[in-house]
Amino acid sequence: MIETYQRETEDSLPRERRAFLVELRRAEESERSCEAHLAELKGLVGTLGLTIAGTTVAPLRSPSPALLLGSGKSEEIADSADELDAGVIIIDDDLTPRQQRNWERLSGCVVIDRQEVILEIFADRAATREASLQVALARMEYSLPRLTRAWTHLSRQRGGSRGTRGEGETQLESDRRIVLAKVAKLKKELEGVRRQRATARKQRRSVPLPTVALVGYTNAGKSSLLNALAGSAVNAEDKLFATLDPTTRRLELSGGRSVLLTDTVGFIRKLPHALVDAFRATLEETLLADLLIHVIDASDPEAVEHYRTTRQVLSEIGAEDTEQIIVLNKADLPHDPLLLAPLREADPQALFISTKNGLHLDILKERIAVMLEKHTSGHRYRIPLDRYDLVALLHREGRIITEEATGQAVCVEAMANEKVDSILKAFRE
Numbered sequence: 001m002i003e004t005y006q007r008e009t010e011d012s013l014p015r016e017r018r019a020f021l022v023e024l025r026r027a028e029e030s031e032r033s034c035e036a037h038l039a040e041l042k043g044l045v046g047t048l049g050l051t052i053a054g055t056t057v058a059p060l061r062s063p064s065p066a067l068l069l070g071s072g073k074s075e076e077i078a079d080s081a082d083e084l085d086a087g088v089i090i091i092d093d094d095l096t097p098r099q100q101r102n103w104e105r106l107s108g109c110v111v112i113d114r115q116e117v118i119l120e121i122f123a124d125r126a127a128t129r130e131a132s133l134q135v136a137l138a139r140m141e142y143s144l145p146r147l148t149r150a151w152t153h154l155s156r157q158r159g160g161s162r163g164t165r166g167e168g169e170t171q172l173e174s175d176r177r178i179v180l181a182k183v184a185k186l187k188k189e190l191e192g193v194r195r196q197r198a199t200a201r202k203q204r205r206s207v208p209l210p211t212v213a214l215v216g217y218t219n220a221g222k223s224s225l226l227n228a229l230a231g232s233a234v235n236a237e238d239k240l241f242a243t244l245d246p247t248t249r250r251l252e253l254s255g256g257r258s259v260l261l262t263d264t265v266g267f268i269r270k271l272p273h274a275l276v277d278a279f280r281a282t283l284e285e286t287l288l289a290d291l292l293i294h295v296i297d298a299s300d301p302e303a304v305e306h307y308r309t310t311r312q313v314l315s316e317i318g319a320e321d322t323e324q325i326i327v328l329n330k331a332d333l334p335h336d337p338l339l340l341a342p343l344r345e346a347d348p349q350a351l352f353i354s355t356k357n358g359l360h361l362d363i364l365k366e367r368i369a370v371m372l373e374k375h376t377s378g379h380r381y382r383i384p385l386d387r388y389d390l391v392a393l394l395h396r397e398g399r400i401i402t403e404e405a406t407g408q409a410v411c412v413e414a415m416a417n418e419k420v421d422s423i424l425k426a427f428r429e
């Protein structure tokens with residue numbers, strides 16, 4: 001069934017900003033999850049600043065190499081887009097370069113697949129040099145086999161210039177060479193930026209605090225949780241992919257313990273591989289963490305699928321074995337306990353929280369402290385006040401867990417390497 005939208009929004013934007021959305025429904029997929037996917041796609045497309053002229057759900061039985069869908073259905077979709085005056089068709093799946101080209105020929109529209117939608121959003125969001133370079137690289141990797149398309153990127157079309165079509169073999173070859181040269185240049189520049197970041201991380205690590213990374217589906221509330229726990233003001237918005245760069249804050253736990261808490265980029269169903277590759281360095285913050293807090297929007301009917309997607313991306317980057325605390329966020333909103341049962345099965349200790357009203361944040365902090373205990377169990381030293389140089393040494397070279405001044409001595413619980421420990425041996429308790 002083709003669903004159309006009200007005329008007023010239809011008339012307000014030119015044809016090239018009006019999109020017709022196609023959700024594919026595979027045999028094994030339930031109607032409910034298909035609807036949820038379409039709702040998510042609408043959110044993504046809205047984020048891109050396009051108007052939705054109409055939507056349809058097309059059953060996908062056996063994928064065709066030419067158009068993915070059968071030719072009859074494809075023509076029907078192209079006609080609907082035309083009737084609704086949509087200049088963009090968005091298909092919520094991956095299209096091969098050939099399928100995309102065929103679709104554009106068939107419809108006369110710009111035809112965009114899911115990967116490109118996500119790439120475009122990342123491109124819009126990228127604020128730092130590193131994020132911009134990473135996204136640029138991912139986009140080039142995506143566009144390289146698609147150089148014969150009428151428009152390489154939506155943004156170009158948004159900018160109003162249609163770009164010249166790479167006509168003929170020679171034009172295509174020179175386009176390829178240009179793109180490859182750009183890729184090489186970007187990679188080199190990225191290397192430089194990453195080296196800087198590695199240095200920054202090393203400096204942070206030289207105050208060796210345990211690290212905790214917030215991970216989860218986009219819009220789950222990771223940045224909000226960082227703000228609520230660490231009292232910071234990281235950008236948290238009802239926007240998909242509000243965060244592209246990791247932000248780290250110090251979090252004080254009970255008993256004078258501290259940890260470093262890092263907010264990271266959100267994940268999404270079918271996250272383009274090119275992006276996972278490009279963001280590998282950023283995602284390293286997750287990989288190197290001692291503990292992950294997996295944030296789930298409990299009010300989202302797709303919470304379980306979001307959980308699985310996040311697990312899958314974590315395993316893609318090699319962080320699947322890192323210990324996790326599952327938090328079911330937005331508990332202040334209505335949620336269905338039955339729907340969430342698989343999550344409680346995966347982690348019987350999964351904790352309902354709300355960053356909005358502060359529910360259970362104290363318990364979460366306790367839980368973090370307990371989980372990190374094993375990373376922080378060191379020795380207790382009783383250091384006389386006149387040997388404050390040794391306390392300073394521990395501060396410099398070790399990881400302080402607790403510190404307390406008592407009369408003539410300072411009692412420090414700390415992790416230290418063997419060398420430092422041997423210097424302090426006489427003061428061990």
Ligand SMILES: Nc1nc2c(ncn2[C@@H]2O[C@H](COP(=O)(O)OP(=O)(O)OP(=O)(O)O)[C@@H](O)[C@H]2O)c(=O)[nH]1
Pocket residue numbers: 216217218219220221222223224225235236237238239240241242243244264265266267329330331332333353354355356357
């Ligand atoms: N009702 C309610 N809303 C919340 C809660 N936590 C976060 N939100 C809202 O959810 C939206 C997304 O929050 P963010 O913290 O930006 O989510 P994120 O996981 O960082 O998202 P990305 O950076 O896009 O991956 C915002 O509009 C928040 O205000 C909560 O406990 N309850």
Ligand SMILES: [Mg+2]
Pocket residue numbers: 222223224235236242243263264
């Ligand atoms: Mg965020």
